Amino acid sequence: MSLKGIDQILKKFEYRESAIIAILQEVQEKQNYLPEKDLEYISEKLPIPLTRIYRIASFYNAFSLKPRGKHIISVCLGTACHVRGAPMVLDRLKLELGIDIGEMTEDGLFSLETVNCLGACAMGPIVVFGKEYHGQMTPARVESAIKKYKKTSKE
Amino acid sequence: MKKISSLQELDKARQEILDRIDPEKPVVTITSGTSARAYGSEKVIDTLRKELKKQGLTGKIDIRITGGQGFDEREPLVMVSPQDILYQQVKPADIADIVSETLIGNKVVDRLLYKDAETGETVLHKMDIPFYKAQSPYIFGNNSKIDPTSLDDYIAIGGYSALAKVLRENSPEEVVEMIKKSGLRGRGGGGFPTGRKWESCRNAPGKKHYVICNADEGDPGAYMDRGLLEGNPHSVLEGMMIGAYAIGSDEGYVYVRYEYPLASENVERAIEQLRTYGLLGKNILGTHFNFDITVSRGGGAFICGESTALMASLEGKAGEPRAKHIHTVESGLWDQPTDLNNVETWANVPLIINKGVDWYTSIGTEGSKGTKIFSLVGKVKNTGLVEVPMGITIREVVENIGGGISGNGKLKAVQTGGPSGGAIPTSLIDMPIDYDRLTEVGSMMGSGGMIVMDDKTCMVDIAKYFMNFLKDESCGKCTTCREGTRRMYEVLNAITEGKGKEGDIELLEDLSWIVAEGSLCALGQTAPNPVLSTIKYFRDEYEAHIKEKRCPAGVCKALITYSIDEAKCTGCGVCKTVCPADAITGKKKELHTIDPDTCIRCGACLAACNFDAVKVV
Numbered sequence: 133m134s135l136k137g138i139d140q141i142l143k144k145f146e147y148r149e150s151a152i153i154a155i156l157q158e159v160q161e162k163q164n165y166l167p168e169k170d171l172e173y174i175s176e177k178l179p180i181p182l183t184r185i186y187r188i189a190s191f192y193n194a195f196s197l198k199p200r201g202k203h204i205i206s207v208c209l210g211t212a213c214h215v216r217g218a219p220m221v222l223d224r225l226k227l228e229l230g231i232d233i234g235e236m237t238e239d240g241l242f243s244l245e246t247v248n249c250l251g252a253c254a255m256g257p258i259v260v261f262g263k264e265y266h267g268q269m270t271p272a273r274v275e276s277a278i279k280k281y282k283k284t285s286k287e
Numbered sequence: 288m289k290k291i292s293s294l295q296e297l298d299k300a301r302q303e304i305l306d307r308i309d310p311e312k313p314v315v316t317i318t319s320g321t322s323a324r325a326y327g328s329e330k331v332i333d334t335l336r337k338e339l340k341k342q343g344l345t346g347k348i349d350i351r352i353t354g355g356q357g358f359d360e361r362e363p364l365v366m367v368s369p370q371d372i373l374y375q376q377v378k379p380a381d382i383a384d385i386v387s388e389t390l391i392g393n394k395v396v397d398r399l400l401y402k403d404a405e406t407g408e409t410v411l412h413k414m415d416i417p418f419y420k421a422q423s424p425y426i427f428g429n430n431s432k433i434d435p436t437s438l439d440d441y442i443a444i445g446g447y448s449a450l451a452k453v454l455r456e457n458s459p460e461e462v463v464e465m466i467k468k469s470g471l472r473g474r475g476g477g478g479f480p481t482g483r484k485w486e487s488c489r490n491a492p493g494k495k496h497y498v499i500c501n502a503d504e505g506d507p508g509a510y511m512d513r514g515l516l517e518g519n520p521h522s523v524l525e526g527m528m529i530g531a532y533a534i535g536s537d538e539g540y541v542y543v544r545y546e547y548p549l550a551s552e553n554v555e556r557a558i559e560q561l562r563t564y565g566l567l568g569k570n571i572l573g574t575h576f577n578f579d580i581t582v583s584r585g586g587g588a589f590i591c592g593e594s595t596a597l598m599a600s601l602e603g604k605a606g607e608p609r610a611k612h613i614h615t616v617e618s619g620l621w622d623q624p625t626d627l628n629n630v631e632t633w634a635n636v637p638l639i640i641n642k643g644v645d646w647y648t649s650i651g652t653e654g655s656k657g658t659k660i661f662s663l664v665g666k667v668k669n670t671g672l673v674e675v676p677m678g679i680t681i682r683e684v685v686e687n688i689g690g691g692i693s694g695n696g697k698l699k700a701v702q703t704g705g706p707s708g709g710a711i712p713t714s715l716i717d718m719p720i721d722y723d724r725l726t727e728v729g730s731m732m733g734s735g736g737m738i739v740m741d742d743k744t745c746m747v748d749i750a751k752y753f754m755n756f757l758k759d760e761s762c763g764k765c766t767t768c769r770e771g772t773r774r775m776y777e778v779l780n781a782i783t784e785g786k787g788k789e790g791d792i793e794l795l796e797d798l799s800w801i802v803a804e805g806s807l808c809a810l811g812q813t814a815p816n817p818v819l820s821t822i823k824y825f826r827d828e829y830e831a832h833i834k835e836k837r838c839p840a841g842v843c844k845a846l847i848t849y850s851i852d853e854a855k856c857t858g859c860g861v862c863k864t865v866c867p868a869d870a871i872t873g874k875k876k877e878l879h880t881i882d883p884d885t886c887i888r889c890g891a892c893l894a895a896c897n898f899d900a901v902k903v904v
Contacts, residue, residue: 150603153586157545191605191762192586194545211508211702211738212664214752220890227867227887248589248756250546251510252322253664254359254671265325271891272865 133162133170142177149180152188156195164204165196201236201243203281205229206260210249213256217270221257222246224271228278241285242278290565293573294451297442304443313348313390316366316431317377320355320517321549327378328363334379338386348390351440354518354553356431358418359671361401366413366431373413374399404668404690418669421687423650423658426634427511427674430518435553438560441521447566449640450528454574462533462640463489469639469647470656475501475592475629476707476733477809478655478722484626488616489534491624496536499620499627500527502543502550503597505589506705507756509736511660512630514672516543516550519634520557524580526633528571529640531578534626539580542597545587555582589706589760593808594619594627596762607762608808629734631660651677655721659732665702665739668693681716685739696741700824704733706753706760707813709820710746729820731813745842746825747832751779753817757810767805771798772814779818783843787833792822841903844888848904849881855900862892862901 141158145151155174160166166189175182189195207222226232229242236243252258255267259274261281266273291297315335319328332352339345356364361375367389374385374396381399388394400409401416410416413431433440441447453462467482488496500523504512515523527539541558543551558580561567569577588606590596596606598620619625635657639647648656655677661684663673668690675684681701685691692698700710709730711718718724722732740749758772775798778791799815806812822829831837838846851862851871858876870886873879881892893901 148603150601152603153600154584157584157586187605188586188603192545192588194585194587209507209756211705211736211749211752212662212670214507215665215738215740215744215749217890223887224867224889224891227889247546247587248505248760249507249510250321251504251513252325252359253508253510253662254322254362255325256664258325265321267325270894271867271889272895275867 133159133167135173137162138170138173139177142174147178149178152178152180152185153192156185156189160195164200165198168197198234199236199240202241202285203262204243204245204260206245206247206250208248208250208252208256208258208260209246210251210253210256212253213249213258216256218257220271221259221269221274224274225259225278228274241282290563291572292565292570294455297447297451297572301442301445301448304439308443311369314351314368315348315385315390316351316353316364316368318354318356318362318364319352321513321547322355322359323362323364324549326362326376330379331363331365331377331382334382335386338382342386342391344386344390351434352436353433354430354435355514355672356518357422357424357427357514357672357674358416358669360669365399371412373401373411373416375401417690418671418673418688421683422674423676424674425638425658426522426631427514427518427660427672429522430514433519435518435520436556438521438557438564441519445641446521446637447525449637450525450532451572452640453529453532454572454576459489459533459535462529465644466533466636466639468644470651470654471632471635471639471647472655472722473629474631474635474659474734476506476704476731478732481628481632484616484628485530485534487614488624488626491617493618493624495538495621495623496534497620497623497625498527498531498534498536498539499597499601499625500539500541500630500633501592501594501597501627502541502547502554502630503585503592504544504547504630504734505592505760506707506734506736508664508702508738509662509705509734511662511672511735513544513547513550514660515630515634516547516554520550520554521561522634522637523554523630524557524561524633526628526636527580528567528578529636530626530628530633532576536626537577537579539578540601540620541580541582542591542601543582543584545585551582551584558582588762589756590762590808590810593810596808597627598625605762607764608810610807631735652719652721654723655732659720659735661735661737663689663737663739666693666696666741666744667691667739675720677721678719680719681711681737684720684737685716689739692739692741694741696743698739699742699744700740700746702730702738702740702749702817703736704731704813704816705736706757707731707809707816708733708736709816710740710749710824711820712824729816729823731816743840743842745783745838745840746821746828747779747783747838748840748842750818750821751776751783754779754814757814761810761814765806765808765811767802768807768811768814771802771805771811774798775802775815775818782829782832783838784845785832785836785843787829789833791833792826792829795822847888848883849886849888849892850883850902850904851879851881852900852902853878855898857898857900859897861895861897865891865895867891
C-alpha cells in the first residue's frame, strides 16, 4: 500500500495508539493482507514498537500476514454447519484446490479459510466465496462452484 | 429533519410521522438481513421496484425493507399488507405474480404460501404459522415493523419513548431500582442480575463511567444479537442510553464482531442519525443528560466476548482476560467504572420501562424473568430465531416451533450454551428453560444457541468439535487452558480415529477438573462442559468408539465404511460420476461397488444416490 494511503488512515484515527486494531483493519481491507513494510511504517509513525503491532496482528484471526488469493473461500464451521456436514464440504474443498486451511493456490486464485460461525445457521453448511454466500453446500456442489469462479477469473 | 431538542418536540415529531402514514396504503415488506441476502433478497427487491414501475404503481405502494424476522429457513419473506399475507422463499421470478395477482388483482398466490408439511394446508397469515404462533415476540417482533435504516420508523412504533419517560419522570436511582425489580439477567451467558451491575457501577468512584454493548457474539450456532442489531439497532441504543442515564455515564461503546459487517453498518448508521436528530450528544432532549456512542469492530477473536478481554481490545491491546479480583464495574475500560451488557439485555430495557416492572415480572419463572431469543438450528425442520417466555420447555421449542427433526432422524440431544454449555439428552427435554435449571443439568443458558442433534450426530465428534474450537480460541494466557484444551482435543481425536484406550474417559474427566480449576476466565472454566455432559449422558457412545472401534452415528471417518446395497442399487451410475476418488466401479444398469481402500469417505455418493442405496456402517 502507498505510504500516502497509510498516512490517510493514520490521520483518520488521529494517530491514536488505541485505534491500532481499526487501523490494521483498514490497511488490510485495501490489499487482503498486512505486508511487513506497512507494519514497519505504522510502527514508525504512531510510534509504537513493531513487536506490539506484530502481537496484535498475530493475535486476532481477522488479520493475515501472508498474501491471500483473489477469491477467499471461507468455510463456516459453526456448530449448526458442523452437524449438517461442513467438515465433508471442507475436505472436498481441500481436495479440489489441493491446499490446506490458510494456504493459497499456486495460481494465486484461491485461499482457503475457515470461520467459526457466520451467524447464518439456517443455511448451513455455508461457504463464502469472496462476499458471496453459498448456503446448503454439499461436497458435490463444491466442484461446480470452483469451476464457476475459475471461469469468471479468466474472462 | 430538524433537531429534536425537548421532550415535547419528540412527542410532536412522533405525531408528525404517524400523521404521514396512510393506513390504507398497501405496503410490501421484504426481509433483507444477512440470511435473506444470502438467498438473494436484494435481487427480489430490485425486481419488485422495476415491476411496480412497469405497472405504474411506483409511489402508490410502499416498500419496506426489514432485517430478519426469525424464519430464516424460508427467507426471503415477503408480506403484503393490509391483507396481511405472508409469502415465503420468494424468488425474483415470483414478483410479477405477486404484483399482478395480489397487489392488482387482490388474489392470493397459493404456491408461495407456507404449507404445513403434515396436513398439506396452506397458511395465509404470518402469526398463524406454527413457527410464529407459539412465540412471544416482544423484543424481536419489532423487526417486522421497521426499516432498520429509518429512525422515523422506530419513533413511529414508540421508539425513544422509554428514554423520554425516564428523563421526564425518574431519577437515575429510580431507573436502577426498576431494572433491579424487573429481575432482568444478562442475556449474554452468565445471567448476572443487570440491575445489580448497574448499581455497583453507578456507586463506584471514578473520573468517568463507561457503558459498553457486547456485540461480540462468538458462540457458534448463535446469532440472536446479529438479528437484533441488523433489524432493530435503535432498540439496543435506546437501552444503552437509559443505562447510561441510570449509571451516570456520558460515553458508550458498541463492540461488534468482525464477522458481522451488516450489523456494524446498521448500528453505525443508527448512531449517525441520532446525532443528526440531537438525540446523542450534549443536553439530550433538553435535559442535562449528555451521551455519545462509538462503534468498534472486533478482530475475529472469540475470547473478546469475555468482558475484560473485550475492554483490553477496545484499548487497542491483544484481547487477553485479566483476573477479576476487582470487578470491571469498579475498574474496567481505561481503569474506570464500566458497565458491560449484552445486545439482547440492552434491548430488554426499553420494554421494561414502557410496559412496567409488574408486567415484565409476570413473564417467566421465579429466577428467570422475561423472554429469551434462541437460535434454533441444526437438525430441525424450522430453523431460525425464536423468542419464547422463560420457563417454556425445550420440547415445546423443538417440536411446536421447530416442527421436530428434519429428515427422518430421531432427536438425540439439544446443545445449549455453545462451547461453555452442554448437551441435554432427550430424557431431559421436558425441562423448563431457566438459567438455574440449565446449569443444574450441566449445561447453561449461554447466549441462546439451541442446536438440535439427531441420531446421525456423533456425540464424541461434537465434544471433539468444541474442544477443537476452544483450543484454537484459548488466548494462551493460562497454561491449564492453553495446554489442557489441547491435550483434551488430542484424546478426543484419538478416540474418534479408533485409537482410544481403556482409561481415556477417566483421563478426560481428570483433565476437565484441571482446566476448569486452573483457568482465569470463563472460557477455560467452562471448557470441559461439552465433554463432561456428553460423557455423562452418552457414555455408551464413547465406549463404542473405544472398545468396539465403532461410531454408532456413522460420522467418524476412521470407523466407518461406505458400501452399496445390492437390493437397492439400480446401476444408474450417479455415484460413480460424483466420486472424486474414483473408488466406485460398475457398469451401467449393473450393481456398483465401492473399494474401501480407495474411498476417502467424503459422502458425495451418499448425498447423490437417489435410491438410498449407499450404506454407512
